[in-house]
Amino acid sequence: MNHExxxxxxxxxxxxxxxxxxxxxxxxxxxxxxxxxxxIENKEVEKEQxxxxxxxxxxxxxxxxxxxxxxxxxxxxxxxxLNNIDIGYKETKDKIxxxxxxxxxxxxxxxxxxxxxxxxxxxxxxxxxxxxxLYNIIKKIKIEEDNWEFNxxxxxxxxxxxxxxxxxxxxxxxxxxxxxxxxxxx
Numbered sequence: 511m512n513h514e515x516x517x518x519x520x521x522x523x524x525x526x527x528x529x530x531x532x533x534x535x536x537x538x539x540x541x542x543x544x545x546x547x548x549x550i551e552n553k554e555v556e557k558e559q560x561x562x563x564x565x566x567x568x569x570x571x572x573x574x575x576x577x578x579x580x581x582x583x584x585x586x587x588x589x590x591x592l593n594n595i596d597i598g599y600k601e602t603k604d605k606i607x608x609x610x611x612x613x614x615x616x617x618x619x620x621x622x623x624x625x626x627x628x629x630x631x632x633x634x635x636x637x638x639x640x641x642x643x644l645y646n647i648i649k650k651i652k653i654e655e656d657n658w659e660f661n662x663x664x665x666x667x668x669x670x671x672x673x674x675x676x677x678x679x680x681x682x683x684x685x686x687x688x689x690x691x692x693x694x695x696x
Contacts, residue, residue: 569594569642571694572675576639579686587639590694600630638680638687 515521576587589598589609596611597619608619609630617624637643648669651660658669670677675692 572641573692573694574598574641575690577688578634579688580633581684585634591641592694634685635687638689641691644678644689 516525571590571592573590574587576585578585578587583602586601587598588601589596594612596609598609600607600609609627610617610619610624611630616627616630618627631639637647647662648667651662651667660667664682665680666682668679670679672690672692675690677691678687678689680687680689
């Protein structure tokens with residue numbers, strides 16, 4: 511092959527093009543390999559991740575979604591806890607309210623005006639909806655080795671691991687609490 515060709519502008523351009531194609535090909539292969547990693551199927555690792563996530567939320571900043579389904583109502587709570595102040599929205603079939611919980615006092619927020627309220631969790635089990643209380647229930651229970659299900663009073667608890675969080679489903683014949691928590695990473 512003629513080495514003089516590689517010294518010309520066309521030759522140098524062709525070399526640059528080939529180098530760029532190799533670079534893009536390497537990047538493509540790296541992304542394909544990263545995307546194809548299968549989740550770890552090891553139950554022990556998953557159990558430790560759930561424990562770590564649950565412990566990690568205690569007194570930390572996190573977001574949450576609670577979906578509560580009763581025989582006659584469906585209630586959704588969406589919010590976040592930041593520096594131990596809980597701000598969120600409660601949605602029922604009748605209305606939506608914005609609330610704030612600070613130092614165990616509950617306020618309805620309406621155009622920056624705060625009014626203390628006492629019925630945010632009416633007819634619901636508050637200890638299931640307060641993270642620190644829920645955490646204390648989970649700590650008391652000895653959970654089976656390969657299964658994150660347990661009974662507490664008349665309720666079945668099932669804990670599922672999520673990326674950066676976890677989901678707890680609590681139910682009996684009358685009500686289901688579907689509680690999802692995500693750690694607030696900054």
